[in-house]
Amino acid sequence: xxxxxxxxxxxxxxxxxxxxxxxxxxxxxxxxxxxxxxxxxxxxxxxxxxxxxxxxxxxxxxxxxxxxxxxxxxxxxxxxxxxxxxxxxxxxxxxxxxxxxxxxxxxxxxxxxxxxxxxxxxxxxxxxxxxxxxxxxxxxxxxxxxxxxxxxxxxxxxxxxxxxxxxxxxxxxxxxxxxxxxxxxxxxxxxxxxxxxxxxxxxxxxxxxxxxxxxxxxxxxxxxxxxxxxxxxxxxxxxxxxxxxxxxxxxxxxxxxxxxxxxxxxxxxxxxxxxxxxxxxxxxxxxxxxxxxxxxxxxxxxxxxxxxxxxxxxxxxxxxxxxxxxxxxxxxxxxxxxxxxxxxxxxxxxxxxxxxxxxxxxxxxxxxxxxxxxxxxxxxxxxxxxxxxxxxxxxxxxxxxxxxxxxxxxxxxxxxxxxxxxxxxxxxxxxxxxxxxxxxxxxxxxxxxxxxxxxxxxxxxxxxxxxxxxxxxxxxxxxxxxxxxxxxxxxxxx
Amino acid sequence: xxxxxxxxxxxxxxxxxxxxxxxxxxxxxxxxxxxxxxxxxxxxxxxxxxxxxxxxxxxxxxxxxxxxxxxxxxxxxxxxxxxxxxxxxxxxxxxxxxxxxx
Amino acid sequence: xxxxxxxxxxxxxxxxxxxxxxxxxxxxxxxxxxxxxxxxxxxxxxxxxxxxxxxxxxxxxxxxxxxxxxxxxxxxxxxxxxxxxxxxxxxxxxxxxxxxxxxxxxxxxxxxxxxxxxxxxxxxxxxxxxxxxxxxxxxxxxxxxxxxxxxxxxxxxxxxxxxxxxxxxxxxxxxxxxxxxxxxxxxxxxxxxxxxxxxxxxxxxxxxxxxxxxxxxxxxxxxxxxxxxxxxxxxxxxxxxxxxxxxxxxxxxxxxxxxxxxxxxxxxxxxxxxxxxxxxxxxxxxxxxxxxxxxxxxxxxxxxxxxxxxxxxxxxxxx
Numbered sequence: 056x057x058x059x060x061x062x063x064x065x066x067x068x069x070x071x072x073x074x075x076x077x078x079x080x081x082x083x084x085x086x087x088x089x090x091x092x093x094x095x096x097x098x099x100x101x102x103x104x105x106x107x108x109x110x111x112x113x114x115x116x117x118x119x120x121x122x123x124x125x126x127x128x129x130x131x132x133x134x135x136x137x138x139x140x141x142x143x144x145x146x147x148x149x150x151x152x153x154x155x156x157x158x159x160x161x162x163x164x165x166x167x168x169x170x171x172x173x174x175x176x177x178x179x180x181x182x183x184x185x186x187x188x189x190x191x192x193x194x195x196x197x198x199x200x201x202x203x204x205x206x207x208x209x210x211x212x213x214x215x216x217x218x219x220x221x222x223x224x225x226x227x228x229x230x231x232x233x234x235x236x237x238x239x240x241x242x243x244x245x246x247x248x249x250x251x252x253x254x255x256x257x258x259x260x261x262x263x264x265x266x267x268x269x270x271x272x273x274x275x276x277x278x279x280x281x282x283x284x285x286x287x288x289x290x291x292x293x294x295x296x297x298x299x300x301x302x303x304x305x306x307x308x309x310x311x312x313x314x315x316x317x318x319x320x321x322x323x324x325x326x327x328x329x330x331x332x333x334x335x336x337x338x339x340x341x342x343x344x345x346x347x348x349x350x351x352x353x354x355x356x357x358x359x360x361x362x363x364x365x366x367x368x369x370x371x372x373x374x375x376x377x378x379x380x381x382x383x384x385x386x387x388x389x390x391x392x393x394x395x396x397x398x399x400x401x402x403x404x405x406x407x408x409x410x411x412x413x414x415x416x417x418x419x420x421x422x423x424x425x426x427x428x429x430x431x432x433x434x435x436x437x438x439x440x441x442x443x444x445x446x447x448x449x450x451x452x453x454x455x456x457x458x459x460x461x462x463x464x465x466x467x468x469x470x471x472x473x474x475x476x477x478x479x480x481x482x483x484x485x486x487x488x489x490x491x492x493x494x495x496x497x498x499x500x501x502x503x504x505x506x507x508x509x510x511x512x513x514x515x516x517x518x519x520x521x522x523x524x525x526x527x528x529x530x531x532x533x534x535x536x537x538x539x540x541x542x543x544x545x546x547x548x549x
Numbered sequence: 550x551x552x553x554x555x556x557x558x559x560x561x562x563x564x565x566x567x568x569x570x571x572x573x574x575x576x577x578x579x580x581x582x583x584x585x586x587x588x589x590x591x592x593x594x595x596x597x598x599x600x601x602x603x604x605x606x607x608x609x610x611x612x613x614x615x616x617x618x619x620x621x622x623x624x625x626x627x628x629x630x631x632x633x634x635x636x637x638x639x640x641x642x643x644x645x646x647x648x649x650x651x
Numbered sequence: 652x653x654x655x656x657x658x659x660x661x662x663x664x665x666x667x668x669x670x671x672x673x674x675x676x677x678x679x680x681x682x683x684x685x686x687x688x689x690x691x692x693x694x695x696x697x698x699x700x701x702x703x704x705x706x707x708x709x710x711x712x713x714x715x716x717x718x719x720x721x722x723x724x725x726x727x728x729x730x731x732x733x734x735x736x737x738x739x740x741x742x743x744x745x746x747x748x749x750x751x752x753x754x755x756x757x758x759x760x761x762x763x764x765x766x767x768x769x770x771x772x773x774x775x776x777x778x779x780x781x782x783x784x785x786x787x788x789x790x791x792x793x794x795x796x797x798x799x800x801x802x803x804x805x806x807x808x809x810x811x812x813x814x815x816x817x818x819x820x821x822x823x824x825x826x827x828x829x830x831x832x833x834x835x836x837x838x839x840x841x842x843x844x845x846x847x848x849x850x851x852x853x854x855x856x857x858x859x860x861x862x863x864x865x866x867x868x869x870x871x872x873x874x875x876x877x878x879x880x881x882x883x884x885x886x887x888x889x890x891x892x893x894x895x896x897x898x899x900x901x902x903x904x905x906x907x908x909x910x911x912x913x914x915x916x917x918x919x920x921x922x923x924x925x926x927x928x929x930x931x932x933x934x935x936x937x938x939x940x941x942x943x944x945x946x947x948x949x950x951x952x953x954x955x956x957x958x959x960x961x962x963x964x965x966x967x968x969x970x
Contacts, residue, residue: 092693095693096692096693096697097692099692099693099698190846190847191847193849194833194844194849235811236811236834241757251723252727269588269615270585273584273585273588273619274581274582274585319839319840319843320840373842373843373861374857374860375839375843376839377839379691382693383692383694386693386698386936387693389935389936389937390698390932394935394937396860396864397860397864398860398863441616441620441621441626441627442616442621442626444616445613445616445619445630445631445634446631448608448612448615449608449609449611449612449635450638452607452611453604453642453648456648456650457648459720459721459722459727460649460718460720460721461720461722461727462596465596465599469589469592476585497836500834500835500836507805507833508805508833508850510803510831649720
């Protein structure tokens with residue numbers, strides 16, 4: 056079957072579809088606010104008349120390309136193109152400011168490809184058992200898992216933990232606005248219809264990262280003190296040895312990404328930050344994180360790309376999409392006559408395995424086109440800010456508008472931009488705010504679902520072995536973190 | 550319950566804010582802050598005007614304001630470049646991405 | 652070729668802003684017609700509306716442009732279309748939730764019965780009462796009996812105060828059964844929960860493959876008519892409970908639209924929806940084709956809006 060599937064790939068249209076998909080995805084992903092969902096929805100009508108295999112390869116190529124494209128703008132401009140590349144911006148941009156943008160991009164590219172290949176292999180080999188395993192994660196287990204994720208963000212993010220905690224709480228508070236997830240009543244909407252959808256992730260992201268960057272540039276413009284310094288471009292070699300040194304981090308991040316991807320509703324931003332923080336806590340020199348550590352680029356990139364394969368597990372094996380992107384992909388599969396669900400692998404095995412193999416092989420064009428693109432892209436950093444940032448402000452407005460085609464989201468973006476500016480000027484980390492906003496709503500919902508199911512008894516959180524294990528993990532990591540910082544304090548005082 | 554969680558979060562936040570009060574960095578020179586706020590104000594005005602004037606005019610205004618505030622003094626580069634970018638983005642979004650811009 | 656057509660469409664859409672004269676029913680349609688979809692691009696409502704639009708274009712001779720306006724579970728788009736000029740050039744392809752469920756629960760800024768003229772209905776996914784295949788319940792009656800005799804039965808739906816939730820609340824009220832509602836974020840999450848045995852029952856659409864594969868058992872459908880894929884499974888009413896959640900996907904026009912235009916549109920869309928090509932497309936998408944006339948759709952909406960208002964009042968949530 057695998058061989059038959061491979062033979063069906065020997066078609067020039069498959070290559071054309073893969074390359075078109077990846078390139079379109081990278082470009083759309085690099086624009087702040089425009090993400091994979093939009094790119095895929097845009098291309099679906101074009102796939103109506105195509106054969107199933109090239110059509111799906113085109114769309115999945117866009118999916119992977121868009122996740123990677125976001126990190127190009129994150130590295131070069133400190134403006135993540137998609138939420139999932141916000142973690143990449145931290146060290147990627149630090150590298151770029153030292154003139155090592157090319158190196159950061161290459162690390163990001165290789166880590167992305169690693170994450171893709173890893174999760175794709177998992178998808179091919181273990182789709183059904185993993186989908187069944189994911190079913191064991193009910194509301195109670197999800198609550199504990201999200202608690203663990205929030206804790207990792209707060210404890211291992213580097214910098215002040217209090218600051219991180221405050222920002223997470225601000226994010227969670229912002230997430231409360233909108234309709235109550237359990238009884239559907241409006242909260243903090245002040246009678247306005249526009250508030251009912253709450254603060255959407257994309258406008259807040261674009262505001263916090265892109266618009267606040269514009270404000271910061273205006274605030275600290277250098278032209279009064281002479282021309283902005285343009286760093287020399289340093290050679291950008293990344294040897295296999297470098298990657299081999301990062302093998303543990305790459306594998307760990309890919310596992311986190313794939314695993315979180317399989318579970319519904321968390322998305323790719325949280326695993327990216329989790330991997331970043333865990334890579335930092337494992338590192339022998341954690342102080343380099345934030346100042347341009349190669350691992351700090353590799354970890355989130357491997358994780359957010361590994362999510363793509365993970366998210367396809369329940370989508371294809373059960374016909375149940377975990378998020379907006381996979382829901383759109385599900386629709387595309389159905390239109391091609393490949394209805395995802397329990398019958399997909401039985402009835403359309405050859406097509407499905409052909410698509411998987413193409414995803415694996417598409418690493419090659421991704422690397423080739425990525426490297427070609429980098430040659431041009433690294434020069435973006437040499438554009439003077441007064442020409443670059445107007446464009447970013449304009450694109451930010453577009454990106455925020457395009458989410459719901461509503462001006463309210465542009466206002467949210469502007470507000471978040473100003474807020475992000477003040478927070479960044481006063482030295483607060485803004486990524487925990489993003490995580491708080493992403494996880495706040497589902498955390499509340501899962502917790503209340505679990506309590507509804509148990510009739511209000513808290514025992515539901517320790518009833519299942521999975522929840523108990525995760526709680527234990529949370530406790531252990533909290534304890535080690537506290538012990539570690541105590542020991543450090545003692546060492547300092549000695 | 551949600552309200553309780555929110556209130557608790559706010560109390561914690563304020564408490565922590567007071568505890569940390571001494572170490573907060575100052576925000577920076579006031580004149581630069583004024584310029585930054587001016588950009589926010591212009592962007593807000595552009596947004597108010599956007600349903601009437603359209604996305605192109607609004608985005609162009611924001612772009613020009615950003616360029617000028619970033620210290621671009623040559624009229625061609627300061628005005629034309631943002632306007633051209635706004636034009637490309639508007640056309641691309643409307644015909645390429647099918648976004649119904651105002 | 653596709654691009655050429657799109658450019659053509661774009662130019663045509665551009666002229667929309669130039670032309671100012673009101674259209675007479677006789678030469679309608681004389682310019683492109685916009686169909687607003689209240690959900691994001693790429694969803695089933697969007698894809699089916701796009702197919703509908705592409706096929707209607709061939710019949711009507713004018714392009715039908717689909718525009719997405721997601722947000723607030725569809726009420727944003729409904730409000731915008733209600734306020735649009737009733738000239739037959741702005742229509743909405745809408746579903747049950749923003750037409751008669753949400754308006755019964757909270758102020759939404761429009762009244763479906765007075766602000767819209769239904770043109771026709773063309774689809775509507777069947778919602779089922781599903782239990783895990785390992786569950787002891789073989790029929791809906793067994794489930795309700797168990798719930799009456801003290802077993803706490805939990806049921807998951809796609810969201811708080813959705814049509815499925817309200818319909819089952821009404822069943823619980825009639826029978827006194829202990830049915831505990833657990834809302835999820837979307838039908839997929841509720842399906843996962845019943846597959847993973849975290850809830851006993853899920854009230855969701857898109858269950859066909861999972862039921863045929865033997866993972867889930869379909870006890871009843873919430874709709875007014877039986878699902879043609881499972882003709883042996885009763886509706887709630889067949890099973891003896893006075894509740895239903897009729898699922899609609901229909902096209903509405905703003906109130907005040909000329910009667911002749913409405914008739915013309917109804918004919919165009921009914922012809923398209925009854926065609927084999929459309930049926931084949933919808934089957935691939937896993938959606939039924941259910942052609943209902945504008946009059947009947949109007950009655951369904953009015954009836955259910957009233958019923959849901961009553962129900963909401965009983966639950967202490969009247970608007």
